[in-house]
Amino acid sequence: MKKKNLKRKKKIVVIGGGTGVYTVLSALKPYSADLSAIVTMADDGGSTGILREEFGILPPGDIRRALIALSNSDNKMLSDLLSYRFQEGVGLTGHNFGNLLITALHRLTNDFESAIDEAGKILSIQGRVIPVTLGHSKLMAELESGEIIKGENNIDIPKHDGRLKIKKVWLKPAADINPNARKAIMDADLVIIGPGDLYTSLIPNLLVRGVREAIQKSKAKVAYFVNIMTKFGETNNFSAMDFINELEAYIGRGNLDFVVINNKKPSPSRLSGYVKERAEFVDPKLPLSGKRSFMPITADLVRSKGLVRHDPMKVAKIIQMLL
Amino acid sequence: MKKKNLKRKKKIVVIGGGTGVYTVLSALKPYSADLSAIVTMADDGGSTGILREEFGILPPGDIRRALIALSNSDNKMLSDLLSYRFQEGVGLTGHNFGNLLITALHRLTNDFESAIDEAGKILSIQGRVIPVTLGHSKLMAELESGEIIKGENNIDIPKHDGRLKIKKVWLKPAADINPNARKAIMDADLVIIGPGDLYTSLIPNLLVRGVREAIQKSKAKVAYFVNIMTKFGETNNFSAMDFINELEAYIGRGNLDFVVINNKKPSPSRLSGYVKERAEFVDPKLPLSGKRSFMPITADLVRSKGLVRHDPMKVAKIIQMLL
Numbered sequence: 197m198k199k200k201n202l203k204r205k206k207k208i209v210v211i212g213g214g215t216g217v218y219t220v221l222s223a224l225k226p227y228s229a230d231l232s233a234i235v236t237m238a239d240d241g242g243s244t245g246i247l248r249e250e251f252g253i254l255p256p257g258d259i260r261r262a263l264i265a266l267s268n269s270d271n272k273m274l275s276d277l278l279s280y281r282f283q284e285g286v287g288l289t290g291h292n293f294g295n296l297l298i299t300a301l302h303r304l305t306n307d308f309e310s311a312i313d314e315a316g317k318i319l320s321i322q323g324r325v326i327p328v329t330l331g332h333s334k335l336m337a338e339l340e341s342g343e344i345i346k347g348e349n350n351i352d353i354p355k356h357d358g359r360l361k362i363k364k365v366w367l368k369p370a371a372d373i374n375p376n377a378r379k380a381i382m383d384a385d386l387v388i389i390g391p392g393d394l395y396t397s398l399i400p401n402l403l404v405r406g407v408r409e410a411i412q413k414s415k416a417k418v419a420y421f422v423n424i425m426t427k428f429g430e431t432n433n434f435s436a437m438d439f440i441n442e443l444e445a446y447i448g449r450g451n452l453d454f455v456v457i458n459n460k461k462p463s464p465s466r467l468s469g470y471v472k473e474r475a476e477f478v479d480p481k482l483p484l485s486g487k488r489s490f491m492p493i494t495a496d497l498v499r500s501k502g503l504v505r506h507d508p509m510k511v512a513k514i515i516q517m518l519l
Numbered sequence: 520m521k522k523k524n525l526k527r528k529k530k531i532v533v534i535g536g537g538t539g540v541y542t543v544l545s546a547l548k549p550y551s552a553d554l555s556a557i558v559t560m561a562d563d564g565g566s567t568g569i570l571r572e573e574f575g576i577l578p579p580g581d582i583r584r585a586l587i588a589l590s591n592s593d594n595k596m597l598s599d600l601l602s603y604r605f606q607e608g609v610g611l612t613g614h615n616f617g618n619l620l621i622t623a624l625h626r627l628t629n630d631f632e633s634a635i636d637e638a639g640k641i642l643s644i645q646g647r648v649i650p651v652t653l654g655h656s657k658l659m660a661e662l663e664s665g666e667i668i669k670g671e672n673n674i675d676i677p678k679h680d681g682r683l684k685i686k687k688v689w690l691k692p693a694a695d696i697n698p699n700a701r702k703a704i705m706d707a708d709l710v711i712i713g714p715g716d717l718y719t720s721l722i723p724n725l726l727v728r729g730v731r732e733a734i735q736k737s738k739a740k741v742a743y744f745v746n747i748m749t750k751f752g753e754t755n756n757f758s759a760m761d762f763i764n765e766l767e768a769y770i771g772r773g774n775l776d777f778v779v780i781n782n783k784k785p786s787p788s789r790l791s792g793y794v795k796e797r798a799e800f801v802d803p804k805l806p807l808s809g810k811r812s813f814m815p816i817t818a819d820l821v822r823s824k825g826l827v828r829h830d831p832m833k834v835a836k837i838i839q840m841l842l
Binding site: 246247250251271273274276277280282283284285286287288289291293296297299300301303304305314317318 | 569570573574594596597599600603605606607608609610611612614616619620622623624626627628637640641
């Protein structure tokens with residue numbers, strides 16, 4: 197693939213999980229940047245959850261998505277294969293092929309990071325995919341009602357009353373930063389957090405001991421991409437400012453250099469598809485008063501059609517500005 | 520990989536299944552021959568059997584072994600990965616990763632041969648792997664007692680009295696030759712049959728309608744590699760002549776040009792490992808009397824240590840002589 201040139205080759209670290217990381221990495225891949233994806237190890241649902249439990253491995257799902265986003269393989273089928281989810285078979289239904297690949301490679305190499313490296317070779321990835329921690333922890337949440345929710349999947353797909361606010365989240369047991377994640381953050385020019393589910397994809401990275409400190413010590417600029425839509429059970433009714441306040445509570449005030457907010461509201465017909473899942477457009481307006489330690493950047497970031505998500509091209513343009 | 524030169528680039532077709540095909544293909548890969556592996560679609564045991572039943576696909580196991588044998592990928596891990604068998608997990612235990620790869624690719628391409636082609640690309644194979652038929656059949660056997668055994672796996676791992684001779688085998692329903700298999704046989708300079716389990720890996724190919732005719736019509740020389748050891752429940756007490764007689768009953772008398780027989784008996788200590796599975800050294804002596812339509816070739820073909828199997832280098836030398 198021909199690479200467009202940024203002014204000079206910069207080191208960019210993307211921190212998150214889920215489809216948000218996929219979007220940002222896909223956006224950056226055409227540029228000749230040095231890319232690292234640091235991904236959450238909190239996922240415990242679906243195929244990933246079964247593999248965690250049965251194989252005792254770290255969760256492969258977010259690793260897989262980042263690997264696919266960074267793949268430079270000419271073989272398009274390889275990406276499709278890694279995303280493929282079995283729909284049949286007593287034992288196989290619901291398992292994702294890429295997750296099984298990482299699991300098998302773990303057994304062959306006896307090491308999670310080696311398994312990721314081998315999967316990266318097979319996919320000819322550009323950059324690195326780094327688990328934020330090599331520790332095995334469960335994500336915990338306390339709701340405003342005092343109720344404790346155990347496990348990322350139970351927070352993500354709320355079985356509780358989704359209108360209740362999340363008071364705080366933590367890891368049990370506490371987990372320490374993966375030295376490779378620390379090094380990537382320390383060496384970075386730019387750290388991008390999000391977009392992504394606030395409590396289940398982004399903050400679980402910041403809960404890992406040493407991540408916040410690495411971000412503080414690093415010379416990197418830090419940019420947070422606020423979500424375009426709220427998520428029922430997690431960020432119900434959140435405005436952009438609510439997202440920022442919560443993220444700052446975990447990353448530490450003063451650690452965000454840029455906050456990137458979408459200001460383009462999609463058409464009512466596109467938003468109507470989100471009524472069922474009780475997701476709403478995030479109000480981009482920040483309060484006029486108050487001291488801010490970050491620079492807000494508002495722009496049209498939404499895809500022009502389809503799912504209401506960040507548009508990789510628009511995201512790439514903003515990131516070029518930040519470097 | 521640097522290729523040694525045969526006198527000129529010849530088209531070689533290997534027909535069989537199981538580890539025998541793997542041995543012959545591995546033996547031939549260093550040479551610049553045009554290789555095709557035609558493999559049986561009769562397997563219905565283990566991981567393959569489950570995938571056949573649950574996904575309704577043709578059996579991937581023998582395809583996988585041939586693909587690995589033909590892989591030219593520099594990435595050794597890729598071959599290990601395709602051979603990896605899950606040892607854990609309620610739904611995954613016993614499944615072979617390569618079988619899952621072929622199954623997922625089948626679902627993505629909706630076609631068994633396309634799935635094999637895509638797997639071949641991922642493994643950078645040299646040559647082609649061709650299912651002998653695209654029809655779904657079960658291998659059936661009638662024992663000398665009159666008992667009917669249904670399914671390849673039930674013949675292969677005998678639940679019946681393994682001392683009983685197999686009277687005949689057939690496919691139910693009858694299956695027709697894959698046009699690509701027919702073309703490969705018709706275009707070949709040399710067709711190699713075996714080594715391999717006589718009734719469960721070799722003859723199932725010859726039972727497919729059109730295979731015997733293609734072999735008869737082809738200008739190719741045909742060589743049969745007789746097994747080194749008997750197999751309890753299948754070729755109990757068989758001499759080399761018994762193997763040849765049975766194979767000729769299915770391929771048709773006069774269709775074998777060469778029969779290659781190992782004449783080196785391994786040491787008693789190596790053979791002692793086979794007592795438990797009731798396998799014995801195949802007597803290589805052919806009767807002195809009688810008219811033969813084939814040329815017998817006897818040589819030391821056995822590996823110098825380890826499992827009593829054909830040695831790929833020794834096999835390659837013989838094949839060079841036959842071309």
